[in-house]
Amino acid sequence: MILPWQHETWRQSLDGPPFPQSLLVSGARGAGMNEFARALVAAILCMTPDDDGQACGQCDECRWSSAGTHPDQLSVGDLYPRADEEDPDAREVSPDRGDGEGVLKIERIREATTFLSVAPNRNHAKVVVISPADRLTLAASNALLKVLEEPPARCHLILVTAVPSRLPLTVRSRCVQVRLPVPSMTDARDWLAQQDIEAPELALAQTGNAPLAARDLPPEYWTARQRLLPLLAHSSRAGNLGACLAAATDIDHPMLVRLVQTWCCDLAYVKLGDGRSRFHPDLESEARECARRVGTAALFGLASRLQTSRRWLDHPMNPKLANEEILLAYHAMYSEI
Numbered sequence: 001m002i003l004p005w006q007h008e009t010w011r012q013s014l015d016g017p018p019f020p021q022s023l024l025v026s027g028a029r030g031a032g033m034n035e036f037a038r039a040l041v042a043a044i045l046c047m048t049p050d051d052d053g054q055a056c057g058q059c060d061e062c063r064w065s066s067a068g069t070h071p072d073q074l075s076v077g078d079l080y081p082r083a084d085e086e087d088p089d090a091r092e093v094s095p096d097r098g099d100g101e102g103v104l105k106i107e108r109i110r111e112a113t114t115f116l117s118v119a120p121n122r123n124h125a126k127v128v129v130i131s132p133a134d135r136l137t138l139a140a141s142n143a144l145l146k147v148l149e150e151p152p153a154r155c156h157l158i159l160v161t162a163v164p165s166r167l168p169l170t171v172r173s174r175c176v177q178v179r180l181p182v183p184s185m186t187d188a189r190d191w192l193a194q195q196d197i198e199a200p201e202l203a204l205a206q207t208g209n210a211p212l213a214a215r216d217l218p219p220e221y222w223t224a225r226q227r228l229l230p231l232l233a234h235s236s237r238a239g240n241l242g243a244c245l246a247a248a249t250d251i252d253h254p255m256l257v258r259l260v261q262t263w264c265c266d267l268a269y270v271k272l273g274d275g276r277s278r279f280h281p282d283l284e285s286e287a288r289e290c291a292r293r294v295g296t297a298a299l300f301g302l303a304s305r306l307q308t309s310r311r312w313l314d315h316p317m318n319p320k321l322a323n324e325e326i327l328l329a330y331h332a333m334y335s336e337i
């Protein structure tokens, strides 16, 4: 089912059924790309779509499609990871995208081509979703291009990406492009409230106003935030560093990096921006106090170090030591004025 803020895009961009054979769906991470792609797959396979062309949600095709077991649908890549996971775009990828972790290789496109070469099992169409499409290697993109140039009859390809500019122009130009909107704050907040999220505005702030990411923040995130943020906010207290290190022993390294990074972003916003906290608005006065005690150069030095840490989140290291290094650097920042 598509999300409330996507209805207008659906009506304006998709003139179906029949739907275009090659579609490129793009949008902001955490704002519902996966949901839109799934709804599109279901709509293409559904036997009794509604007047808007959306899936009925009741027929066998819809049930199998939503369970991911429909024999005429194939997923290449795993859609985007859970919206609350670290942004893969921040991680190391080899420059030519020829190899490395997380890329979609040519074998996956060959698998899709074989899948599409056989007539539909159930009804009128076959669908392949490629996501994140920007993770295709160059060889895979070239193989995909051949399919896009002459898509087999009754076959649909849906490419999903947050960064369409990373796809070759030749691929993009052969697809009908659907750009999904970012929801308004009101839409996002109302939708989160309907999902029984306790503090929708605070959850949205944590994720840069990405509602799906806000919904998917795990309980461990909130626990870690509750333990660590008050300590980061009161760094001048005696014994605070020791308390921070103790609190961090049970916090996953990527989560700790994220918390320290968003907190430092808030310090920069209140110090140099409009004076408002973006990520942790409930701790704005504490952020102002911290920002007053820290030098701009030291703040940017730590921000740069944290950004580098994010690129290496996947690589094996000693997470406990890595957490300690970051917290030591955070506290050292206050003595560098």
Ligand SMILES: [Zn+2]
Pocket (backbone or CB within 6 Å): 046, 047, 048, 049, 055, 056, 057, 058, 059, 060, 061, 062
């Ligand atoms: Zn249906």
